Structure formats: C-alpha cells, structure tokens
Amino acid sequence: MGIPSELEEIFASAYSSAIYISRILNLPEPRNKVFVLGESGIEQELRTENVPFIGGTDPSLRREITPADFAGLADGSMLDPDVGIVLAGLDFHVNYLKLAMAFQYLRRANAFFPGAGSISIPLTNMIGQKPTALGKPSQAMMDAIEGKFRLDRARTCMVGDRLDTDIQFGIQGGLGGTLAVLTGVSKKEHWEAEDAAFVPAYYVDKLADLGGERS
Amino acid sequence: MGIPSELEEIFASAYSSAIYISRILNLPEPRNKVFVLGESGIEQELRTENVPFIGGTDPSLRREITPADFAGLADGSMLDPDVGIVLAGLDFHVNYLKLAMAFQYLRRANAFFPGAGSISIPLTNMIGQKPTALGKPSQAMMDAIEGKFRLDRARTCMVGDRLDTDIQFGIQGGLGGTLAVLTGVSKKEHWEAEDAAFVPAYYVDKLADLGGERS
Structure with missing residues (x-):
C-alpha cells in the first residue's frame, strides 16, 4: 500500500510480550526465565530478545500427566527455580500437564492442582455465558x-x-x-x-x- | 460412622449431572446426546442413567488437532447431529481438539475456534487475578x-x-x-x-x- 516497512517494525502481541519482558520488566538474573504456554511464534520472539524460556513447543511436555509429575510438581523437584514469569498465548497443544506446570510456577510453594473449574472455564469464556452448575449449592x-x-x-x-x-x-x-x-x-x-x-x-x-x- | 448408606445414596456432582440431564432436562430424542469433557467417572454416571454420550475418554480424541479437523468442525461434518448438551468436568486429558469440539457443539453453525484467551483463562481462573495483557489497547x-x-x-x-x-x-x-x-x-x-x-x-x-x- 505504499507504506515502507521493515519486518522489525511489525509489532504483534508475541513480540510485544518479548519486549515487555526483556526491557520493561527486565527481571534480575537468575530468576528471569519464562515458562511458555504457546507455540513457536512466541518462542521466536523471546529468542530475538534473548529472553531465556522453557515450555512452549518442548516435545517432552506433549504427553499425559503421570503420578510422578504430580509428586514432582507438588514438592517442586520438577520445577525450574529460575522461572519468574509465565507467558500464556494460543497453544494448540495445551494439556493438563502444561496447565499444571504453569499453575505451579504462578503459585510456587502452594501444591494445589487445577480442578474442574479450570478445565471448563475456557468453554465458559468462549460461550460468554455461565453454564448450569451441578455441584453444591446449585x-x-x-x-x-x-x-x-x-x-x-x-x-x-x-x-x-x-x-x-x-x-x-x-x-x-x-x-x-x-x-x-x-x-x-x-x-x-x-x-x-x-x-x-x-x-x-x-x-x-x-x-x-x-x-x-x-x- | 454408624450411618447406614447405600452406594446409590451418595450424591456427587457427576451423578448430579447425570440425573439432571436424564430427569430434569429430559431432552427429546434424538437431540439428547451429551458431549463429555471429562473422565470415566462422569461416563459411568451417565451410563447408569442411560444417557447417550460421546467424547469423554474416547481414545480417538487424545491427539493433536489437524487441518482436516478444523475443516470438519467448521463445516459440521465431524459433529454428531444428536448432541444437545456439553458436560464439562475435570479432564486430565484436556486438549485443543476436545475444547474445539465442545465449543462447536455449544455454538453450532458458528465456525469460530478457541483463541489465546481461552487457553490462558484457566490460569487466570486458577490464580484469581488478571494477567498483564500485552495486546492492544494494553x-x-x-x-x-x-x-x-x-x-x-x-x-x-x-x-x-x-x-x-x-x-x-x-x-x-x-x-x-x-x-x-x-x-x-x-x-x-x-x-x-x-x-x-x-x-x-x-x-x-x-x-x-x-x-x-x-x-
């Protein structure tokens, strides 16, 4: 359309996130690692800004959660102590393991696990209306x-x-x-x-x- | 504790859901099938009440979503016309495919797909506070x-x-x-x-x- 532009002048939300984390939050090392719930686009932008991250498209996380995972998340042994941020975007490979890991990073030291509400809330959000609740006190x-x-x-x-x-x-x-x-x-x-x-x-x-x- | 009770007198939310669907909603056939986002407990309760269902622990849904799925969901060819209800509970095998199917059943005829907000909202819900949004107008x-x-x-x-x-x-x-x-x-x-x-x-x-x- 006649407007000259360079690739790096295009500013999408994944890029915005990378910049925000690296230049605005600018967390002190070593607690500056990002746990990503999302796809490769987010990873690329984080790499561009030299932000360390884990999660994302890591193939080792594309699996069912196991009893060992529950234990390792609850006692923290499965968590990276350097993670200081959770960044969540569109993830076509979302699963319970990744949601549980993200939750632990957000809550640290609180060994809760996501419940039914956290599985159904995407649907509640998508549909824009409250479902019929069927537990007490409904x-x-x-x-x-x-x-x-x-x-x-x-x-x-x-x-x-x-x-x-x-x-x-x-x-x-x-x-x-x-x-x-x-x-x-x-x-x-x-x-x-x-x-x-x-x-x-x-x-x-x-x-x-x-x-x-x-x- | 000295209180005599039979198994069928114990009333948990999965059972409550099955009863509610079969006896309170009592949908007319054939539009009375349930799409389940959840585990075998919910399925057992639905079976007890003779409520027809699909989804749940179906192993064919434990996989990545494919381009053919997007097409089949968008044009409806992949959807069961008899599904009239979506029942969502705790699902340790939640994935994008199942969320997308549930969404289509809830919306029918609207070929939208879940976006980033629907992936991150479980975390927002779990943590009880709003994340920093990094898209416009943030x-x-x-x-x-x-x-x-x-x-x-x-x-x-x-x-x-x-x-x-x-x-x-x-x-x-x-x-x-x-x-x-x-x-x-x-x-x-x-x-x-x-x-x-x-x-x-x-x-x-x-x-x-x-x-x-x-x-």
Missing part, C-alpha cells in the same frame, strides 16, 4: 436429587461441614432441617457472626455423636 | 513499543480500523495523533455517536489514500 443439584429419590423436602435434613456450600444448599432447597458438623471447614463463630449469610438449624461437634455409642 | 504494549523504538510519542500517529483497540490504544498512550481507516471494523457513525468513548483525530476512507497515487 439448586439444579437439589432438583436432581429430588428427581432421583422423590424425597419429601420437609422431612429431609442436610448434613454438612461448610456453610457456603452444604448449609446454603439445604436452606435454599427448602429442606426441613440443616445440621452443621464441626469437624470440617466451618466453625461455630462463622454462623454466630452478625453478618452470617447462612445459619444451620442444628449442629453437632462430630458426626459420630449422632450414632450414640457407635463411632 | 498500555504495557505501548511501553514495550517505546522501549524498543525509543520513539517520540508526540511525533507518533496510531493508524487502525478499530476504535476500542487501535484508537483507544493511541489516545491512552498519549500519541500525537490517531488515524482511523474506514476499511475495517469501525465506521464513522461509531465515533460520531454521542456516547463514543474514543474519537480518532483523523480518518481516511482507505489506507491507500495516504500514499497519493499509489494504491
């Missing part, structure tokens, strides 16, 4: 339970250890009762707080108390 | 450009066809000028609207107009 789950057992809600009690899933589930589902058990997530002070959103009708210290002498 | 990209070219912003003009990326990028970056080109996404009426958030300083009908006689 009332779709309550409908499903009722659909299966034909139970009488008034004669049903929800037993659980967490206010914002279990007890909320029972209250919003209009069950006859809710019983909090104190051996888990929520504590007595949680529902005794003035701003407590969900208060159980009953509570026991431990579930075994319900069974009398049995434990 | 000013991190502008900083990167300035870092690379050492340009004089006052003597620089942003040229682009889209108000909410290109023109916004130039205005927020404090460039000397912004030039809208009318051959692309945004039209004159977009910035002439009263509530226009970003108004270009100049515009041309087509970029070739800048080059005088050349086109």
